[in-house]
Amino acid sequence: MITIKNLHASIEGKPILKGLNLTVNAGEVHAIMGPNGAGKSTLASILAGREEYEITAGEIDFDGEDLLDLSVEERAREGLFLAFQYPVEIPGVSNVNFLRTAINEIREHKGEKAMSAKEFMALVRDKSALVELDSKLASRSVNEGFSGGEKKRNEIFQMAMLNPKLAILDETDSGLDIDALRIVANGVNQLKTDQNATIIITHYQRLLDYIIPDFVHVLYDGRIVKTAGKELALELEEKGYDWIKENKVN
């Protein structure tokens, strides 16, 4: 699905990623954990195509294409989805208008016909139930006046609507109470197939109680320094990141 090789990236001349390697296959769930400042959100931003980062070395293959050659919207249309850590408000634009525009842009890109209003509304009903999102929120302006939990659920709702190949969840668990966390996790689990993949970026282990990852990676100082199964998350929770830092020094 995605292969990242020796990725180096910097912002305003300051190196953040320093030789990151990661391979994610279809059907897999990967968790990327790490202390603050390790480069977790930088990785998410670079995959989505934020322009303020400079890629100084490395390559990213996304389903046979050079990801770094694609524009932000091309990546999205090819099936890369980012659930934002801080979802953006767009006053006056309804969630449904926003999503219908997005869906039809993606369909047009694939050479498919625009989705009919009827089909679209059925999809909205179906997918909003998945994340227990009040159907009223679907017709409200994008994220405007949403609570923190509603914004995060809205991200997963959008993900469900757009049905991406690769979803990257950037700190989706931050600011969620246990109930919201369960709902979000439940949504992600239900969307999982053997055709798609998920990268969960998180600081804490608790989301991984609900979404069981196939792999857990520790990102530290711009590189993945440790990879193991789901038990690694528990170990990190217990020992903290200092343990990794010490290990790395040793």
Add this chain to the structure above:
Amino acid sequence: MANYTEDELAEELKNQEYKFGFVSDIDTDTIPIGLNEDIVRLISSKKEEPEWLLDYRLNALELWSTMNEPSWAHVKYKKPDFQAIAYYSAPKQTKKYESWDDVDPEMKATMTKLGISMEEQQRLTGVAVDFVMDSVSVATSFKEKLGELGIIFCSFSEAVQNHPELVKKYMGTVIPTQDNYYAALNAAVFTDGSFCYIPKGVRCPMELSTYFRINAGGTGQFERTLVIADEGSYVSYLEGCTAPQRDENQLHAAVVELIALENAEIKYSTVQNWYPGDKNGLGGIFNFVTKRGICEKNAKISWTQVETGSAVTWKYPSCILKGDNSVGEFYSVAVTNNYQQADTGTKMIHLGKNTTSTIISKGISAGKSQNSYRGLVQIHKNAHNARNFSQCDSLLMSSECGAHTFPYIECKNSSAKIEHEATTSKIGEDQLFYCKQRGISEEKAIGLIVNGYCKEVLNQLPMEFAVEAQKLLTISLEGSVG
């Protein structure tokens, strides 16, 4: 509305040049250029006007010649040479059309290009159109249906001939000749326009619509509109403008007067898309318009405007809230791009008790343009319990454009409540990125964001206008983020 035009937009966005920049090849009857008493007499005689109207014009000319062009607006332009303008141009057709089939095919083609073919209008929208092409009305529809209700909707010239008592009674009562330089000029040389009268207690069953269009090169256009809503009546009036592409500047100085008698309501909506000049600021229309309405007791006037065109705009649709409990509203979206300049806003003059006014202004500036809101809220000393709410928002699309707000408040009654809110923001890179991450192209993202920003105003427009306005906003701002 939610799912409006996305696909159509894509088509239109491919064509960045001004869509309506074509010239119809129709013989026109143009009088010599210049402005003097003889010209005014000639216009009046060509239109077979009564003596009182000629006197009205001559008086206006005299007043105008003593006045100076206003210079307080935040706009810069080369003053028009008023002696280099032809003040009258009419399509060369002496006989009136008996039916739609008689209309010159060339003219029909023009209307088709404008997207307002009569047949379509009649069949699909139920809008009665009074199409003004180069100063003379060529077609009016739905007249009979309106006639049954006693509604008069015709060209200004026809009204002068057929309803002189109404014209004489109300013309110039809201905007007197000496009101300002351009109003005086209009009063002297106006060639045509629209007239509408809604009788007592009648609710006009359809949106009344007029399309203005400058066509012959080098001719100014001086339209005059008079809308009278008699006691307890209601009318919604739509006005839309497009103009062909020209390199020389063209002057448009219209006058619109609205009269809402007791318990009457007038809703006046405008989508203005005059040629704005090219991306280097060459050419474009000068739009110097005076629009004002007066409200008697319990009456209401609501102005809604979407301004995307013109090189220079100078326009303040206003309300005189004379009667107690009367209501004035102003909803505006003004877009400027490239080198466009707009100085627009409203005046709410509170004279009566318990009068209420609302002002919602959304300015969008892009390119190197200058966009100013200028508004006056005036509470007179007998206007007890007057209320005003103003909200002026500015959205900046580039780092080289300007947004300015000039709110004036004059309050002479201590029981008044006046609220003013203003915001200025730059279009969010984060919003654009968010849209693009969902697969939406930059152009569509701008369209979504801008239309969302203007929603409060667009919601005031009748449906068919709202769709057109949304498209216009997106087209006007194509490729403008920087």
